[in-house]
Amino acid sequence: MSALPVPRKHRRPKPVNYGIRRALRLGPAEEAAVASMRSSLAKARGVDADDVKFSDAVRLLLVGNEKAARAMAGQPETWTPSRTVEVPMELWDGLSECRNRLSHSQGSLYNISRKLNFEQGVSPAELRDAFRAVQESKDAVVRMEAALVAFVDGHPAGADAEAGDGRG
Numbered sequence: 478m479s480a481l482p483v484p485r486k487h488r489r490p491k492p493v494n495y496g497i498r499r500a501l502r503l504g505p506a507e508e509a510a511v512a513s514m515r516s517s518l519a520k521a522r523g524v525d526a527d528d529v530k531f532s533d534a535v536r537l538l539l540v541g542n543e544k545a546a547r548a549m550a551g552q553p554e555t556w557t558p559s560r561t562v563e564v565p566m567e568l569w570d571g572l573s574e575c576r577n578r579l580s581h582s583q584g585s586l587y588n589i590s591r592k593l594n595f596e597q598g599v600s601p602a603e604l605r606d607a608f609r610a611v612q613e614s615k616d617a618v619v620r621m622e623a624a625l626v627a628f629v630d631g632h633p634a635g636a637d638a639e640a641g642d643g644r645g
Contacts, residue, residue: 501535514538562632571621578617582610 503511512526514534519526585607592599 510538511535568624568628571624575617575621578614582614585610
């Protein structure tokens, strides 16, 4: 004998004050912006920052930024200039060369370590090939760095960029 299905109780949806409910995940930068807005609102209202609702701060940030976006749409000259740079194919080819050289050196080192793990002999030619592959990888990286520095120095946006050795 099968049991009869129990009819589901229909639930009335909860009232929503500001349209459709949405789940919003914020990153650290957005969380910091909302916290800053909450403290600014608290200062303007003369209350503690914990007394300002999170949703009030988010709502004010969204509305304020929409007004700024509409103003900028009517005045393109007020836009901040783009800092993107078109990279020539020679630099992309250099990057591909670096990847290939690194892959070859990793393969050579893997073969040597595998043979050593299984107590097989490694020939001097294999060691020379691995050493040569590592040296070619280093040389490819040095050439890529020089090409990037030359590109940044010669590009009009190069004044905004900094060429360094990558060690912050």
